[in-house]
Amino acid sequence: MNTIPHYVNGSLVFQEGASPVFNPATGEVIATVPAPSASYVDEVLTIAREAALTWSSSTLSQRTGILFALRQLIVAHTDELAEIITREHGKTLPDAKGEIARGLENVEYACGLTEHLKGGFSSQVADGVDVHSFRESLGVVAAITPFNFPIMVPLWMTANALATGNVVILKPSERDPSASVFLAELLTKAGLPAGVFNVLQGNADTVNQLLNHPDIDAVSFVGSTPVAQHVYETATRNGKRAQALGGAKNHMVVLPDADLNVAADAAINAGYGAAGERCMAISVVVAVGDIADELIAKITERLDRLKVGPGDEAGMDFGPVITLQHRDRVLSYVQGAAAEGAVVVRDGSSELGRPGFFIGPCLLDRVAPGMKAYDDEIFGPVLGVARVADFAEAVALINANPYGNGTAIFTRDGNAARLFSRQVSVGMIGINVPIPVPVSSYSFGGWKSSMFGHAHMYGPEGMSFFSRAKVVTSRWPQASDSQIDLGFPRTR
Numbered sequence: 001m002n003t004i005p006h007y008v009n010g011s012l013v014f015q016e017g018a019s020p021v022f023n024p025a026t027g028e029v030i031a032t033v034p035a036p037s038a039s040y041v042d043e044v045l046t047i048a049r050e051a052a053l054t055w056s057s058s059t060l061s062q063r064t065g066i067l068f069a070l071r072q073l074i075v076a077h078t079d080e081l082a083e084i085i086t087r088e089h090g091k092t093l094p095d096a097k098g099e100i101a102r103g104l105e106n107v108e109y110a111c112g113l114t115e116h117l118k119g120g121f122s123s124q125v126a127d128g129v130d131v132h133s134f135r136e137s138l139g140v141v142a143a144i145t146p147f148n149f150p151i152m153v154p155l156w157m158t159a160n161a162l163a164t165g166n167v168v169i170l171k172p173s174e175r176d177p178s179a180s181v182f183l184a185e186l187l188t189k190a191g192l193p194a195g196v197f198n199v200l201q202g203n204a205d206t207v208n209q210l211l212n213h214p215d216i217d218a219v220s221f222v223g224s225t226p227v228a229q230h231v232y233e234t235a236t237r238n239g240k241r242a243q244a245l246g247g248a249k250n251h252m253v254v255l256p257d258a259d260l261n262v263a264a265d266a267a268i269n270a271g272y273g274a275a276g277e278r279c280m281a282i283s284v285v286v287a288v289g290d291i292a293d294e295l296i297a298k299i300t301e302r303l304d305r306l307k308v309g310p311g312d313e314a315g316m317d318f319g320p321v322i323t324l325q326h327r328d329r330v331l332s333y334v335q336g337a338a339a340e341g342a343v344v345v346r347d348g349s350s351e352l353g354r355p356g357f358f359i360g361p362c363l364l365d366r367v368a369p370g371m372k373a374y375d376d377e378i379f380g381p382v383l384g385v386a387r388v389a390d391f392a393e394a395v396a397l398i399n400a401n402p403y404g405n406g407t408a409i410f411t412r413d414g415n416a417a418r419l420f421s422r423q424v425s426v427g428m429i430g431i432n433v434p435i436p437v438p439v440s441s442y443s444f445g446g447w448k449s450s451m452f453g454h455a456h457m458y459g460p461e462g463m464s465f466f467s468r469a470k471v472v473t474s475r476w477p478q479a480s481d482s483q484i485d486l487g488f489p490r491t492r
């Protein structure tokens with residue numbers, strides 16, 4: 001059985017496998033992944049601390065050169081990387097390539113580090129006194145990532161963390177850990193010194209050891225809400241800087257003036273892409289006024305044309321979900337929906353008979369708060385439709401939801417769209433754009449239970465998260481300036 005290694009100090013490190021990695025399209029175990037002992041985690045952190053001593057003083061031009069080389073290597077190896085992602089995650093190859101492209105943006109952004117790390121200078125703030133500021137690295141940072149974006153989310157964190165001079169310990173999801181090892185190998189080829197980027201495989205115990213370890217200075221986490229909250233609370237209690245992004249329940253509002261064909265296309269693409277296993281997936285379509293029946297008819301007609309199958313087979317729209325347990329959990333929401341008062345339009349059973357962890361597209365009408373199928377993040381190919389009377393009710397529904405990751409509105413009314421973006425308690429908003437993941441020169445982050453901490457991921461907030469400011473006040477006194485003055489220093 002193939003065992004997926006750690007990547008430490010510039011080399012692959014093989015240990016006995018502890019948990020299975022499946023090919024979700026066949027249901028077979030294709031590898032195992034180790035769970036490191038506490039003493040091995042200590043050993044890795046000793047290597048990381050040592051590497052931080054020199055990497056933190058590396059020149060910005062050296063870092064820029066490595067990031068540019070990484071960009072070229074990722075472009076050159078996109079097909080290989082996409083195959084690795086599809087084999088362990090199950091998403092289609094074109095979707096895996098889309099994830100790589102969005103991850104690459106973060107490397108491109110980080111290539112501008114001399115601009116991003118520019119400090120400030122104020123001359124003559126008091127007589128003969130100047131002030132300047134600059135940013136330094138934090139030291140050793142832990143990047144802890146979820147299964148659903150095995151390369152994009154590691155790149156959200158890694159590009160800026162390395163650009164700002166930190167050493168990275170990446171703990172990828174144990175469900176699809178190979179893409180991280182591939183990234184480590186590319187970074188070594190790009191010229192990154194040994195020990196600066198390490199992949200430590202493992203599970204919740206490994207994460208908890210990192211959260212409590214004195215040699216970790218900051219924690220960047222993406223995953224489900226309960227774990228995000230635990231990670232944020234534990235890391236900050238231990239005095240570490242932390243950002244922890246959690247789960248979501250994203251609503252897409254369709255106003256009566258919207259083009260319903262465009263809205264139905266968007267609901268299909270954003271609801272069922274990657275089998276709904278995206279934190280920015282649309283999970284609730286909010287039909288405003290009397291459009292629900294017509295919109296559902298358009299969605300159903302498109303949904304019946306979707307092709308579900310192995311991600312490496314041409315022409316598939318979406319693949320399997322990540323595990324059999326997850327498939328059964330997703331199904332349980334659909335099977336329980338009618339008893340909760342929803343209407344099951346499609347139940348996903350068309351794909352259940354085949355090997356692998358497949359479930360067909362599911363559509364639930366008349367979902368509402370208080371139903372599990374509405375309240376919980378299902379994270380599968382299940383779209384719910386909520387019916388509301390007007391714009392105000394749509395906004396109230398979104399704002400009453402505990403999550404606030406993404407949302408979208410479909411309309412031709414510019415003022416309604418503007419009011420929507422101002423009134424919703426959500427971090428990322430799309431106007432006729434169903435998956436509004438910001439480009440890398442902005443930052444990514446939800447509100448409420450979708451994020452713990454204040455610094456959003458990547459972009460300018462990511463640069464700031466992974467670095468800390470120093471402010472230097474300087475004076476070059478002349479002999480004639482000599483005087484004793486015990487008063488608090490004043491500028492005037």
Ligand code: NAD
Pocket residue numbers: 144145146147148149153171172173174202203204205207208222223224225227228230245246247248278279377379405446450
């Ligand atoms: P998860 O929370 O189960 O796992 C995420 C990471 O945490 C993994 O590396 C895992 O090993 C570790 N982990 C799991 N349980 C832990 C515990 N009890 N203590 C410490 N560490 C633990 O998430 P997942 O199932 O891999 O990913 C899907 C979730 O991630 C969904 O909820 C999705 O919405 C969310 N997500 C959010 C974003 C975002 O940007 N907000 C992006 C992608 C995914």
